[in-house]
Amino acid sequence: xxxxxxxxxxxxxxxxxxxxxxxxxxxxxxxxxxxxxxxxxxxxxxxxxxxxxxxxxxxxxxxxxxxxxxxxxxxxxxxxxxxxxxxxxxxxxxxxxxxxxxxxxxxxxxxxxxxxxxxxxxxxxxxxxxxxxxxxxxxxxxxxxxxxxxxxxxxxxxxxxxxxxxxxxxxxxxxxxxxxxxxxxxxxxxxxxxxxxxxxxxxxxxxxxxxxxxxx
Amino acid sequence: xxxxxxxxxxxxxxxxxxxxxxxxxxxxxxxxxxxxxxxxxxxxxxxxxxxxxxxxxxxxxxxxxxxxxxxxxxxxxxxxxxxxxxxxxxxxxxxxxxxxxxxxxxxxxxxxxxxxxxxxxxxxxxxxxxxxxxxxxxxxxxxxxxxxxxxxxxxxxxxxxxxxxxxxxxxxxxxxxxxxxxxxxxxxxxxxxxxxxxxxxxxxxxxxxxxxxxxx
DNA sequence: ACCTGAACACCGTTCAAGT
DNA sequence: ACCTGAACACCGTTCAAGT
Numbered sequence: 001x002x003x004x005x006x007x008x009x010x011x012x013x014x015x016x017x018x019x020x021x022x023x024x025x026x027x028x029x030x031x032x033x034x035x036x037x038x039x040x041x042x043x044x045x046x047x048x049x050x051x052x053x054x055x056x057x058x059x060x061x062x063x064x065x066x067x068x069x070x071x072x073x074x075x076x077x078x079x080x081x082x083x084x085x086x087x088x089x090x091x092x093x094x095x096x097x098x099x100x101x102x103x104x105x106x107x108x109x110x111x112x113x114x115x116x117x118x119x120x121x122x123x124x125x126x127x128x129x130x131x132x133x134x135x136x137x138x139x140x141x142x143x144x145x146x147x148x149x150x151x152x153x154x155x156x157x158x159x160x161x162x163x164x165x166x167x168x169x170x171x172x173x174x175x176x177x178x179x180x181x182x183x184x185x186x187x188x189x190x191x192x193x194x195x196x197x198x199x200x201x202x203x204x205x206x207x208x209x210x211x212x213x214x215x216x
Numbered sequence: 217x218x219x220x221x222x223x224x225x226x227x228x229x230x231x232x233x234x235x236x237x238x239x240x241x242x243x244x245x246x247x248x249x250x251x252x253x254x255x256x257x258x259x260x261x262x263x264x265x266x267x268x269x270x271x272x273x274x275x276x277x278x279x280x281x282x283x284x285x286x287x288x289x290x291x292x293x294x295x296x297x298x299x300x301x302x303x304x305x306x307x308x309x310x311x312x313x314x315x316x317x318x319x320x321x322x323x324x325x326x327x328x329x330x331x332x333x334x335x336x337x338x339x340x341x342x343x344x345x346x347x348x349x350x351x352x353x354x355x356x357x358x359x360x361x362x363x364x365x366x367x368x369x370x371x372x373x374x375x376x377x378x379x380x381x382x383x384x385x386x387x388x389x390x391x392x393x394x395x396x397x398x399x400x401x402x403x404x405x406x407x408x409x410x411x412x413x414x415x416x417x418x419x420x421x422x423x424x425x426x427x428x429x430x431x432x
Numbered sequence: 433a434c435c436t437g438a439a440c441a442c443c444g445t446t447c448a449a450g451t
Numbered sequence: 452a453c454c455t456g457a458a459c460a461c462c463g464t465t466c467a468a469g470t
Contacts, residue, residue, distance in 0.1 A: 048436075056464090111383060145365075149361075152323055171332050176348060191357060194358035198418055252442090252443085266444095271445075
């Protein structure tokens with residue numbers, strides 16, 4: 001119905017721009033995202049973006065929000081509380097595995113409005129596991145910090161960073177380490193095994209805390 | 217013995233510049249570190265630094281190295297393997313608590329030559345606990361990722377970020393959470409309790425893994 | 433109302449020129 | 452050998468001018 005759009009430029013709206021920024025960051029990385037570069041991709045002047053976003057930071061935040069949406073981050077509807085909690089944390093990890101260039105950005109804190117319902121859902125699951133009071137808060141914080149922290153460290157700079165981590169490991173000169181890290185593919189596998197092992201251990205700790213009678 | 221140094225400028229050497237950069241980052245943050253700003257502090261032209269460092273990244277890396285040194289990061293000489301391992305990880309956490317502006321920088325991987333002996337020491341302690349082969353590598357990776365990841369998430373943007381995290385928590389509207397986060401001081405306390413709880417749980421998992429007969 | 437183009441302040445980095 | 456100063460390319464951001 002649009003009369004004549006000038007040479008295939010999409011309509012500039014917050015969502016369209018955020019999606020383009022998401023694609024750009026996925027392909028070229030966060031450091032490469034420049035307003036003029038993004039404008040070139042969208043067939044518009046880079047400064048036009050300022051009509052829709054206050055500054056670059058707000059744009060990147062919107063792109064991160066879109067990433068959460070398209071990645072299907074959420075709590076699985078079925079299973080025990082523990083299983084559903086692990087499902088949420090694993091869905092977060094999958095999201096950053098697919099969009100590793102957002103891993104670092106997720107560490108700097110902003111007002112999190114969109115994730116508030118995920119937090120509420122996770123808290124409800126921990127309550128179902130028997131946690132309450134200060135124990136509930138500490139357990140939640142432990143899981144959030146573990147999830148965000150490990151995602152950031154494991155995926156920041158991947159896949160190029162795998163070779164760096166592997167080289168650093170072999171520099172140590174330990175025979176067992178040397179054998180495991182013989183090829184680059186094992187770096188991600190070890191990271192994954194370590195993540196799963198840690199996740200199970202932390203949830204064990206949550207269950208133990210729930211079983212203990214001390215709750216402030 | 218120096219004949220006449222021009223108005224209190226220290227001799228420009230890698231170590232002196234790195235120390236000044238460390239102090240600057242501690243005070244003003246990593247984003248505020250500009251070569252011209254650092255030059256102003258040191259009474260020299262900003263470009264003079266390029267005589268001693270290849271680029272800004274190399275300078276920041278040197279500052280991070282100095283931070284490790286002055287913070288006394290290391291393995292305590294006495295105790296059980298588990299205690300010594302926890303001592304190392306806690307010393308790392310103390311270092312970033314005192315120098316939070318380095319928390320984010322530690323996530324991007326570089327060739328780690330200086331920390332190689334710490335890695336070797338940690339591996340030796342895990343071996344004393346009975347770990348070997350692939351299990352040893354996975355356990356080590358789990359602890360390293362936990363340490364670096366939690367430090368990054370807990371300290372990036374502190375102390376200003378505490379208020380942001382607290383505001384985000386109260387946004388959820390959960391009564392228990394609301395009560396715990398009544399004042400800002402509790403944010404750091406909850407983070408600390410969560411870190412300790414997770415650390416113990418991960419070391420429990422390492423001991424269990426060592427006790428199991430499956431290795432490799 | 434929305435976009436363009438020029439402009440501003442500020443980066444990291446290079447390099448010829450000074451001493 | 453080491454530092455200075457000018458210069459370059461490139462940022463984010465602002466704003467008057469166009470349509």
